[in-house]
Amino acid sequence: MRLQDVYMLNVKGLARGVFQRVSGSAVTDLYSPRRLFSLTADDCFQVGKVAYDMGDYYHAIPWLEEAVSLFRGSYGEWKTEDEASLEDALDHLAFAYFQAGNVSSALSLSREFLLYSPDNKRIARNVLKYERLLAESSYQAAAEAVILRPNVPHLQTRDTYEALCQTLGSQPIHYQIPSLYCSYETSSSPYLLLQPIRKEIIHLQPFVALYHDFVSDSEAQKIRELAEPWLQRSVVASGEKQLQVEYRISKSAWLKDTVDPVLVTLDHRIAALTGLDVQPPYAEYLQVVNYGIGGHYEPHFDHATSPSSPLYRMKSGNRIATFMIYLSSVEVGGATAFIYGNFSVPVVKNAALFWWNLHRSGEGDGDTLHAGCPVLVGDKWVANKWIHEYGQEFRRPCSPNPED
Numbered sequence: 025m026r027l028q029d030v031y032m033l034n035v036k037g038l039a040r041g042v043f044q045r046v047s048g049s050a051v052t053d054l055y056s057p058r059r060l061f062s063l064t065a066d067d068c069f070q071v072g073k074v075a076y077d078m079g080d081y082y083h084a085i086p087w088l089e090e091a092v093s094l095f096r097g098s099y100g101e102w103k104t105e106d107e108a109s110l111e112d113a114l115d116h117l118a119f120a121y122f123q124a125g126n127v128s129s130a131l132s133l134s135r136e137f138l139l140y141s142p143d144n145k146r147i148a149r150n151v152l153k154y155e156r157l158l159a160e161s162s163y164q165a166a167a168e169a170v171i172l173r174p175n176v177p178h179l180q181t182r183d184t185y186e187a188l189c190q191t192l193g194s195q196p197i198h199y200q201i202p203s204l205y206c207s208y209e210t211s212s213s214p215y216l217l218l219q220p221i222r223k224e225i226i227h228l229q230p231f232v233a234l235y236h237d238f239v240s241d242s243e244a245q246k247i248r249e250l251a252e253p254w255l256q257r258s259v260v261a262s263g264e265k266q267l268q269v270e271y272r273i274s275k276s277a278w279l280k281d282t283v284d285p286v287l288v289t290l291d292h293r294i295a296a297l298t299g300l301d302v303q304p305p306y307a308e309y310l311q312v313v314n315y316g317i318g319g320h321y322e323p324h325f326d327h328a329t330s331p332s333s334p335l336y337r338m339k340s341g342n343r344i345a346t347f348m349i350y351l352s353s354v355e356v357g358g359a360t361a362f363i364y365g366n367f368s369v370p371v372v373k374n375a376a377l378f379w380w381n382l383h384r385s386g387e388g389d390g391d392t393l394h395a396g397c398p399v400l401v402g403d404k405w406v407a408n409k410w411i412h413e414y415g416q417e418f419r420r421p422c423s424p425n426p427e428d
């Protein structure tokens with residue numbers, strides 16, 4: 025349902041096994057699987073029922089509609105694995121419509137139910153109730169009531185976030201902006217003279233750069249393998265506590281440098297590229313993150329925004345910068361979206377994204393609000409190296425200008 029909302033997928037397509045974005049009359053194929061795996065009537069019923077049980081009729085109705093339509097089409101062909109039937113789907117859909125204020129649909133579905141099970145007293149009572157309600161004129165108008173998407177306060181940032189996720193990271197006019205260019209990074213360290221890294225400047229305020237082929241396929245695989253046994257549901261800092269939250273769905277693990285020499289090599293490379301000190305306690309251990317289908321991280325800051333944040337326990341200040349490596353590709357979705365920057369970066373396997381979280385004054389940079397878009401198809405892996413303020417005094421000198 026999250027994927028449906030963020031990528032504007034239509035239920036009919038999903039049930040046939042295709043991923044289509046439907047916006048007005050425009051239909052875009054987001055992904056064409058090599059083989060179509062369609063959902064059964066019962067599958068659609070089960071999805072609809074999850075929403076129905078939460079009182080979320082906005083999502084329940086299209087899934088139950090699909091279930092009803094598929095059950096109707098295969099009436100009489102009973103499948104052993106089916107838990108539900110046409111009657112179950114009609115019953116739930118009728119009630120969902122009633123709850124959503126559409127009494128006439130509730131009535132016609134309940135009447136259809138009675139064709140199959142004429143002895144059902146509860147449905148017969150509902151039919152009488154719906155007929156009576158419809159006879160009262162006040163209910164006529166409610167039939168057209170629009171059902172609003174539940175559980176989400178309407179936020180401008182949400183609209184921007186979802187729109188940025190939908191572009192899947194493509195930046196159609198990027199090449200027209202001269203300050204956003206590509207170069208070989210060779211200047212900050214002798215190491216880079218021998219092995220230059222391709223840098224793509226993605227954005228200036230906030231400054232975001234993408235370093236292509238920062239790791240090799242085998243390094244990326246090694247890091248994923250090292251983390252795999254330690255993965256646990258990700259948490260976020262909330263006041264002084266660490267909590268599991270709906271807005272961050274992924275698994276993660278922390279890898280200390282002593283675990284494997286590849287992690288030491290990686291630190292040296294990050295230090296060469298950023299010019300920053302990444303030795304403990306000036307940077308955190310490497311955090312490896314794995315997102316499954318529907319996994320996401322809604323808009324957030326990486327730096328602490330409250331003085332009681334657990335981030336300060338390292339006693340090395342706030343998170344001055346983020347260095348995030350894409351350890352896998354993703355078939356569809358999973359872009360990294362910068363909400364106020366109004367751009368998103370696609371998942372580019374083996375590339376690394378760098379940005380400053382703080383101004384030179386030490387103030388958090390509000391423009392860095394960013395998110396990991398939900399994974400639609402595939403399996404996304406990233407690794408975060410968070411670099412702290414202390415230790416960087418001569419590497420990124422401070423400035424009294426709040427803009428710097």
Ligand SMILES: O=C(O)CCC(=O)C(=O)O
Pocket residue numbers: 313321326358359360361394395396397406408
């Ligand atoms: O997965 C992403 O693209 C972003 C991850 C992120 O922002 C984080 O882990 O703090």
Ligand SMILES: [Fe+2]
Pocket residue numbers: 324325326394
């Ligand atoms: Fe982040």
